[in-house]
Amino acid sequence: MASLDPNDYAFKRKIPEGDSMERHVCSDCGWVHYENPKIVVGSVVTFEDKFLLCKRAIHPRKGFWTLPAGYMEQNETTAEGAIREAYEEALANIRIRDMLALYNVPHISQVQVMYRATLDKPEFSAGEESLDVQLFSWSEIPWENLAFPTVYWALHQYEEIKDQESFVPFTNAEGDMLKKSFEMLKR
Amino acid sequence: MASLDPNDYAFKRKIPEGDSMERHVCSDCGWVHYENPKIVVGSVVTFEDKFLLCKRAIHPRKGFWTLPAGYMEQNETTAEGAIREAYEEALANIRIRDMLALYNVPHISQVQVMYRATLDKPEFSAGEESLDVQLFSWSEIPWENLAFPTVYWALHQYEEIKDQESFVPFTNAEGDMLKKSFEMLKR
Ligand SMILES: [Zn+2]
Ligand SMILES: [Zn+2]
Numbered sequence A, B: 001m002a003s004l005d006p007n008d009y010a011f012k013r014k015i016p017e018g019d020s021m022e023r024h025v026c027s028d029c030g031w032v033h034y035e036n037p038k039i040v041v042g043s044v045v046t047f048e049d050k051f052l053l054c055k056r057a058i059h060p061r062k063g064f065w066t067l068p069a070g071y072m073e074q075n076e077t078t079a080e081g082a083i084r085e086a087y088e089e090a091l092a093n094i095r096i097r098d099m100l101a102l103y104n105v106p107h108i109s110q111v112q113v114m115y116r117a118t119l120d121k122p123e124f125s126a127g128e129e130s131l132d133v134q135l136f137s138w139s140e141i142p143w144e145n146l147a148f149p150t151v152y153w154a155l156h157q158y159e160e161i162k163d164q165e166s167f168v169p170f171t172n173a174e175g176d177m178l179k180k181s182f183e184m185l186k187r
Helices: A078-090 A149-161 A175-186 B078-090 B149-161 B175-186
Strands: A011-014 A023-026 A038-047 A050-056 A069-071 A094-105 A110-119 A130-137 B011-014 B023-026 B038-047 B050-056 B069-071 B094-105 B110-119 B130-137
Touching: A038 A078, A038 A094, A038 A149, A050 A078, A069 A078, A078 A094, A078 A110, A078 A130, A078 B094, A094 A149, A094 B078, A094 B094, A110 A149, A110 B110, A149 A175, B038 B078, B038 B094, B038 B149, B050 B078, B069 B078, B078 B094, B078 B110, B078 B130, B094 B149, B110 B149, B149 B175
Parallel strands: A038 A110, B038 B110
Antiparallel strands: A011 A023, A038 A050, A038 A069, A050 A130, A094 A110, B011 B023, B038 B050, B038 B069, B050 B130, B094 B110
């Protein structure tokens, strides 16, 4: 796959005419590559009292467990993106309930929109980006081997409101939950 | 300002190696220009029982009234972006309360995150992208001259929950509100 790093190409950082910030500008043809924050869409998918997790087949965090989630594509909605990602990564047909959380990860310019979703039937298997897909009860979740802090946040926040019909969506974890989610990543 | 249309440059649409969708690829240097949905961040800003609106100085919808909102930048959070936009467009220092709505506009690949926000003091004036900035009571709002349907949705949805300490954020308007917001744009 071609490099995603603008520094590998004929781009130079400069301020385009009429702009106020430095951008990547191609020195061959003048194209201004505006970098925009990216949206990740995903979901905490449950079947009965179990959680659907995917073991990553790709870097970063290959071999660690994650929620079905990925970059939103053009011309889809956030919910459609979450449905697509669950199908691509877990061959699962999910039903979106409501928004669980909106997370900001500004140091990598990412916004994550996470939904509550369900499976009608326990039918799933590993898609191309997954080594394995499994349903775990709360106590079976591989807490020591989660891929990202936001996976830890989403699972715990879901657990907090799981009996509620409606609730105010969560934002980034704070305090103890934030601390624990980062400790996990040091392993 | 340089053109934002990839068709004006040395880009060709093709499927990069290891990918499954057509992308813009630069024929000079091979750079793959991934197009991603963009995030607009903004807010319904109130002072006492009045709403802060900005008259657009730029296309599209120049001369029409809008909420302080704009494209999220790199390395900021959605709330920080909404605060920055209110300062840029209305020279207003706003205080974010909570998320009002998340809108999807898939035909232009846009996700809008709208907040409830307040002004401590009625201090504001037109920034570079605004011709005018004013506080309007509900009945004074220039309903016939709003810039975008989502401005209409956000104002009405705010009005619905204005007395509530917390609420489930809204999504795209439906039914009558959707219909009325589009009728408005035909004028
Ligand atoms: Zn070029
Ligand atoms: Zn190039």
